[in-house]
Amino acid sequence: MSKFVLTNVRLFTGGADLTGASNKVEVTTKIEEKESTNYASQGYKELLGGLASAEIQGDGQWEAGDPGLIDDAAWAQLGGVGAWSVGPAGAAVGSLAYLTKGLRCDYKLGDAVGEVAPWTSSGKSSWPLARGQFAHPPGTARTATGTGTGLNLGAVALGKRMYAALHVLSVAGTTPSITARVESSVDNTFASPTTRLTFSAANAAGGEILRTDGTAITHTWWRVAWTITGTGPSFLFASTLGIW
Structure with a gap:
């Protein structure tokens, strides 16, 4: 960039x-x-x-x-x-x-x-x-169950975590509900994806952020997927993924 x-x-x-x-x-x-200067620091601050x-x-x-x-x-x-x-x-x-x-x-x-x-x-x-990438854009309305674009964000080392944020911006329809999740895969085909995080079902505007438990994950490809129910549902939402 x-x-x-x-x-x-x-x-x-x-x-x-x-x-x-x-x-x-x-x-x-x-x-x-945090200063840790001592007599062996050769006259320089040690931090x-x-x-x-x-x-x-x-x-x-x-x-x-x-x-x-x-x-x-x-x-x-x-x-x-x-x-x-x-x-x-x-x-x-x-x-x-x-x-x-x-x-x-x-x-x-x-x-x-x-x-x-x-x-x-x-x-x-x-x-x-x-620090990561947007996994779903805010301006694309979703009306049915689906999956997002795969991102090559890399593996998660032991002690690190995948962080995922979901921002549900607008909701329409009769009894609409969306349950979003974060999936990983060994490659960009997502032939056998693994669900790593699942957000709470949402029927109104709101936000949530989740993270994995610190276990190493060797998969390098990631995406957001969602299940939508209701009569005439429509959702605008943004999602971000990042490893730390």
């Missing part, structure tokens, strides 16, 4: 797509510096890595009146943890993504008279920040 100008950043938190109400998104991660943390912060234009808008979403999520996904260059399948389970710990709104009403909010990591 070459140098580029930020014009198509995508931000998803829970069941809200905040892309159209955001004009600044920052992703930060850091490791605490060890401590606890890691990450934060996703967004700014933009304030809107309210729907669960998918910033004011409604921020108030509903304040003090709670949930799925956060960021795409610095869009949300097409295979596009770069960062995802984490974040605590919605702050929310700021308002400015001087005459200004476009702004908002600022952030999610601070309760799980590691994983």
Whole structure:
């Protein structure tokens, strides 16, 4: 991926797509510096890595009146943890993504008279920040059971985990329900896929993030699949996958 100008950043938190109400998104991660300098350090500080943390912060234009808008979403999520996904260059399948389970710990709104009403909010990591790809795009409606595009994300080493976020953005139909899952395979044919993670059945907008248990997984190909039931169901959702 070459140098580029930020014009198509995508931000998803829970069941809200905040892309159209955001004009600044920052992703930060850091490791605490713990000094362990001693007389054998030859006059230089000696440092060890401590606890890691990450934060996703967004700014933009304030809107309210729907669960998918910033004011409604921020108030509903304040003090709670949930799925956060960021795409610095869009949300097409295979596009770069960062995802984490974040605590919605702050929310700021308002400015001087005459200004476009702004908002600022952030999610601070309760799980590691994983780097991966979008496995399902937000703009493709799904009305029946199916599978997504396979991604060659690589094997999961012992002690590492596959992280998966699901953002159900809109739901339509009579008694609609979607149960999404993450599958892996030895190759891109997915002739005998293995289900690694299964999200809770969803019948309303919302988000969830899951991870594997730290066991090594030799499969290198991954995808999202889903089962849809109901009368005239239709779902818009985004999904991200990443290993850490």
